Amino acid sequence: MSPVATLPAQERVWQRFTPAQRIARFTVYFVIVAAIVAAAQTIEVIPEFLADAPEQVGDLLTRMWPIDWPAYRGDVHDALIETIHIASLGTLLALVLALPVGVLAAHNLVPYTPVNLLAKLVLVSSRSVNSLVWALLFVGIFGPGALAGTLAIAFRSIGFVGKLCGEALEEAHQGPIEALAATGAPWRSILTFGYWPQVKPAFWSIALFRFDINVRESAVLGLVGAGGIGMALDSALNLFQWGRVALILLAILIVVIVTEIIVTQIRKRML
Amino acid sequence: MTDAVPTSPADPFPKTLWPRIAAFALLAYVIYACAQLDISFARVETGLENASRFFSRLFPPNFARWELLVKGLLESLQIAVLATTLGIALALPVGLAGARNLMPAWVSWPARALIVVARSLHPVIVAILFVKAVGFGALAGVLALTVASIGFIGKLFTEAIEEISPKQVEAVRATGAPFASVLAFGVMPQVFSRFIGFATYQLDSNLRNSTMVGIVGAGGIGGTLFAAFQRFDYDFVCAILIAIISLIMLGELFATAVRAIFIDGASLADLFRRRGASHRDRLVEDD
DSSP, X not given: OHHHHTSOGGGOOOOSSOHHHHHHHHHHHHHHHHHHHHHHHHSOOOHXXXXXXXXXXXXXXXXXXXXXXXXXXXXXXXXXXXXXHXXXXXXXXXXXXXXXXXXXXXXXXXXXXXXXXXXXXHHHHHHHSOHHHHHHHHHHHHOSSHHHHHHHHHHHHHHHHHHHHHHHHHTSOHHHHHHHHHTTOOHHHIIIXXXXXXXXXXXXXXXXXXXXXXXXXXXXXXXXXXXXXXXXXXXXXXXXXXXXXXXXXXXXXXXXXXHHHHHHXXXXXXX | OOOOOOOOOOOSSOOOSHHHHHHHHHHHHHHHHHHHHTOOHHHHHHHHHHHHXXXXXXXXXXXXXXXXXXXXXXXHHHHHHHHHHXXXXXXXXXXXXXXXXXXXXXXXXXXXXXXXXXXXXXXXXXXXXXXXXXXXXXXXXXXHHHHHHHHHHHHHHHHHHHTSXXXXXXXXXXXXXXXXXXXXXXXXXXXXXXXXXXXXXXXXXXXXXXXXXXXXXXXXXXXXXXXXXXXXXXXXXXXXXXXXXXXXXHXXXXXXXXXXXXXXXXXXXXXXXXXXXXXXXXXXXXX
């Protein structure tokens, strides 16, 4: 900083950030505080509802209490299995669809920037639409049911899997690739023997991670009619069968936690 | 001493049986699951016939009721901002309590259990419960997303604290500093930049989810979206979707700018300058 250097030594003050950086930081703080204040002042909260909340929570818990265990043997079990099928089929479909897009998005594999950008556009649009919105669209097209849910999960996952796979491919070491290319290997061999062994751990790790997320997401798709345990939850809520709601919530909680534990263990061993 | 016997080099990519068995099992599972879910080519085919009709009704988007749209979007934005603020405020102590290198086991295990439960249920499901507890409206959405934020930020914050270098903590402790100073000067500087990463990420994620919690009546644009969908008002649905996606992209731009300023030390002018890949977001998403 030249203005500082001209000052006599005892007047130099060390500052961590340049004035431009401080202005930028201050702007961010200002925007955040302004947004919080504006949001807190304008949000519509009905005071009567808020005052009533503790009583309502108590009521909710007492109605949930005798958990309706027998209902599990009925359709809750089937709905739960359906949810898991939706999550796993959706993840598999996403892997199949996302790999080519991820390859197209990696600049070192496909050195054509327009193609890369197009692939990245596909990935971004998949990611910026929530899985519930995908589910709404697919329910509109295919009607209510597990098919819509599976496709919603798959289409939401393409962006995630494709983006991470593309990044893994771009980070692959060039040594083995050059060695293969020097032998005159065709591009298919370069892909299977040069890139695939390098990205294989990352790929399976991404797939498992996405499966974990998808189990969580597939549980809500039923709220918009896309199959799975969400549909059972929706009908139990509409009929005020709170004991059944408690059972379904508990079932979702257990499945999600068990999936997470299994996935974490497998990923730990794999990496 | 044995002579080196020339052997054929081992196949670097030996063909094992396991991948084939796994592939076969996977195929069998796909067929079984498709049968269970009643998915067939016939259904896909009839669906594709519907698709053209569906898409022709989506376009052109109808922005005639833009006031409703703007009101819903603003409410979603309010929900996201407040939920992120509350969530971060509550997640910091919980995340700190969960760190096993700083806290005794009787503090860290309850905190970790709380984080696991908060993470397990999808925000929309939590929103259902809060709609029952505090009634329809934005407050239920704020509370539901606060729970989700506690789970996500709490988990990442715990992990970040557990990975810090103990040297600086020990150095501060050796001066006889009280616990609060150890946190402020030994721990916080080490986790601050990662914290900015997940706070901005959570704002982004809350913005996405705040457009959805309305489906169960917890405020925001989601309620408008679902109502329009159920009335087969598809051109309005399309307008809402375009608005939601633009809002989310704007939120992402804001998050990127905040990360550039706080992690890469960019100034405001730098944000508008074209640069090479700066801060690569290493945080894996989880929404």
